[in-house]
Every structure is written in structure tokens, then in C-alpha cells.
Amino acid sequence: MNNSNYTFTSKTKNITIGLMAIGLVSIVAGFMNDKAPEAAAHAVEGATAAHGEYHAGTRMWANLLVNGWFFMGIGLLATFFMALQYVTETAWSVAVKRVFEAVSAYLPVGAVIMFLVLLAGQFQMHHLYHWMNPNVIDSTSPEYDEIIVNKGAYFGIGAGNWFFWLRTILYLVVWNMFQRGFLKRSLEQDLKGGTEIHYKQMGKSAVFLVFFAVTSSTAAWDWLMSIDVHWFSTMYGWYAFSGMFISALITIMLFVLFLKRKGYLPEVNDSHIHDLGKWVFAVSFLWSYLWFCQFMLIWYTDIPEEIIYFQDRLHNYGYMGLMWTVFFMNFLFPMILLMSRDAKRNYFLLTLVASIIFVGHWLDVFMMVMPGTVQGNWHLGLVDIGTALGFLGLLLFVINKALTKAPLMIQQHPYLDESIHHNV
């Protein structure tokens, strides 16, 4: 089997380092320029009462949370996708498995960033999570909030948010343990072959998927839904999951197309590309479906405590244009452009759609975080885009680095032969 390695050319490396430099400059500039506005100029009656005035630096911290979540999700869902292939004993994907593994290599990096952003909140360096403010449980304080007190047990409020931190550390550590295990055993199998390691991967993947099924939802509640702490939605976990899933699939597909263009992965044929295209198409629908379900049910019942989420995102702070743009671009582009069989085998169309919805899903996370944190003080300015580019550079750097570490084509796997002869 072809055992050539990928070379991380200095040109590609310089691009990723350049992007990271842009990100660093944006973060520093953002923190230096972000001051509290004189008055809450954009505040509108009916806005979430849970949040007080605007604090300096909130916009940058919110940006770090957006990027922390979005990019970690790519690494995490690549791990999930790998586990899914093992459990279902999928044959076609073996030829591109190394790309899944490389994309999942971002998970440890993303987890550290996510952890640091949350830790900064715990030490009151930012106020993205209103329930982390110790005053909300002090009945003498004007900030006392009975709803948060009633939900307090879920976070461990009053005792250092211990239950929140227990969960956070559990998710991050266990996800990373599984991710490392999958990669380690995959390299072992390259050398040893046989089915023993394959079955071990299957068993571990099944355990991971059960753990992931619960924690992907609870992590979304803990880290994103708790921004709008008075509000709750039972669809939120799935909605966040599908957003991460599609982002990870786009990244995987773009890397496969990139490698094919560079002349790597000669064993990967049009049928593999077609199958990746089908996944992107299908999961785009899953995301649109869940987005719409959450919206429609809340819109239909129109209960004040629920509708506030969409009031904030549509009417209160001027997000309406962005909100609908995000939904329609992430739904319509893949639906119209990727519907036909030929489109799913066309590199140009796939790259075009994937690039558009990559931005679309980043904006989706932006819409999840911003209305609850910076409210009306939002801009989609240079620092926001620069920060995102910086994270993108980091993601590309880590994935490229990971690709060089092992032969690009799996050397031994029970389904390798079947995968190479994949034909749909």
C-alpha cells in the first residue's frame, strides 16, 4: 500500500502562521480598544433582565468563546465521526480515515482554549455567564436573581460552581482520552494489521458514543445555553451538535479535496468524494431541521420566558438580518447546489458550498453567543473577523502538522481493500 507521507510545505506553513499573527494582533487590539460604552445605548425594553451593564472586554471574551466553541467542535465531531465509522464498521471511509484523525487532532488544543475561557469567567475576568456572578445568590444584593438560585444546584452555585467544573473537566478529559486512544490504536494497526485492534476500536467507539450522546448535549447547555441562563430549550443540545457536526464534515471534506488537488491520496476516487458530499448535504438538512424545529415551536407557543431568546435575536438588538441570513445560507446553498449527483462529484462546487457554509456555521455560533453577552453592542468588525482568522490559522496549522505524522493512506485495516474499490 502506498505509504508516502504528506509534506507540510513552507508556503502553507507561512499562510497558517500569518493567519495566527492576524488573530493575535486582533485579540490584543480588541482588548485594548474595547471600553464600556457611556450608557447602554442599544438596550431596549424587554431585553434579558439577567444581564447588567456592558463590561469592558466582553466583546473580545465573547469572541474567544465563539471561536473556542466553533473550532473545538470541529475536532470533537471529527472524533465522533471516526467513532461512528468504527461502530458501524463502515468500509468506504477507510481510505480517508487519516484525514478524520488529523482533523480530530485539534481537539486537545481546542479543549485547552475552551477551558481557559471558562476559567477566566470563574475568576470574574469576564461576565459572559451571569450565573458566575456571586451576587446573584445574595438576597440583599440588587443583582439577586431568584431564577438562577432555583437553577443553582445544576451549576453548584454557592460552592465554587463545583458541579459545573466537575462536568467541564470530565467532558474535556474523557473526550481527549478517547481521541488519543483512537489515534494510537490506528497507528498500531498500521504496523500489526489483523482484526484484534479493529474490534477493540469498535468497542471503545461504542463506549465513546454513549458518553458523547449525553455530554454533547450537556456541554452545549453548560457552555452556551447558560449564557441565556433564564431561558432553556430541549432542542438546544441537538441543534448545537448538528452545527458542530456539519462544521467538522466540511473541514474533513475540504482537506480531502485539498490533498487530492495536491496529488496525494491517489486511492481516493470520485465515489469517496461523492459520499463525503452526501454527508455534507444530509447534515446540512439535519441542522436546518433542528434550527427550524426550535424556532417554530417557540414561535408558535409564544410563551414570554421562551420567546425572549428569539426576541433578542430578531427584534431587540438588530440581529434580524444576520439571523435570517445564517439560516437561509446554511440551508439553501447546500440544498440547491449539492442536490444532484454530479454536483457532489464536482470539486469546484463542493469547495464553493463548503466554504460558504463554513462561514455560515461560524456565524451561527456567533448568533448563539453574542445576543446574550454583548447584546446590542455587537459589530462584525475587523477584530471579530481577525480573531476568527487567527483560530482558523491555528486549526489549519494543527491539522497540517498532524497529517505529516503518519502515512496518508491507512496501511492495514480489515476494510482497506473494500474501501479502495468503493463504487457508488
Place this chain on the structure above:
Amino acid sequence: MSKVAIHAIYDDEEPLMATAATLKSQGIKVKDVFSPFPIHGIDGVIGVPRTRIAICAFIYGLTGACLATLMMWYMMVHDWPTDIGGKPSMAYYMNVPAFIPITFESTVLCAAHGMVITYYLRCWMLPGVKAKNPDPRTTDDKFLMIVETSEENKSTMEALLKNGGASEISYKLAH
């Protein structure tokens, strides 16, 4: 010049595929192949044209979406405007989110049923119709390839098919 149809039975799909590829390279058209399971890649080798059922599905789906929209507009807006949950249906666009699930379901229903019915009609697989399968063993473990040829070329063709691994050869009158 009369034509004959040669029915060649194979025990495996691989020799059949290889023979079909040889025939194709010599410019001989394979009329049909019967197999107990779908053989990946055979469509290209024996020159089966791409199915057009996807186009039908699109049209049926569009029909379903239009029918559902028309139905809901007539029932909920035009004939008897209703006020559900404080959302009076004065115009269709006002309550569009509520109409989406039904539009979606109707699209799927019409597309799916339309495709199945089209398939049955096109293949003429209807209750009481006799199966067209020339050899019932192809539903179990045999593979059948049909090639049409002229009386003169019969023996050359037979040798070619035998060399490719055919275990049985029989002749039928060509249609």
C-alpha cells in the same frame, strides 16, 4: 439475417463483469444482466443509461409542495380563517412557519409514492403480472448475461462467453 439471443449463465459476478468488459471493448452490446444482488459498477460496463427517476422525484416533490400549500391556503386562510394561538390567518405569509411541516410532509409523501409507482409501472411489476425473469436461478446464486448475435457469429460468441467462464449456454429467439 435472423438474430439469436444467447443466454450465458455464470457462477460468479467477477467473470461475468470481465466478459462484459471484453465484449464492450469489441463493440458488442450486452442486452441485459440478471443477478441475485446489485453488482457495483456493472451499469457502466454494460452501458445501462443513468436512471431518470431523480428528475421524476423532483417533479413529484414539487407537486406535493404546491398541493399542500394550496390546500392549507384554501382551508386555513381563504375558506375559513382561523385564529390559533393568537395568530390569525389573515394571509398565508403571516403563519408560514406553521405551514412548513405539512408542506414538508406532503413533499416527501408525494415524492416517495410517486417514485415507487413510477418504478412499478416502468418495470411493469404489477399484481398478477408474470415475472419476466428468464431463469429463476438468478434470484438465488446464478448470474445471467444475455447477448444478441447473428446466426453466423453464434459459435464465435459462444466460445468467447465460454472462455470468460460461462457454465451454461442456451439459445433463445431474439425479440
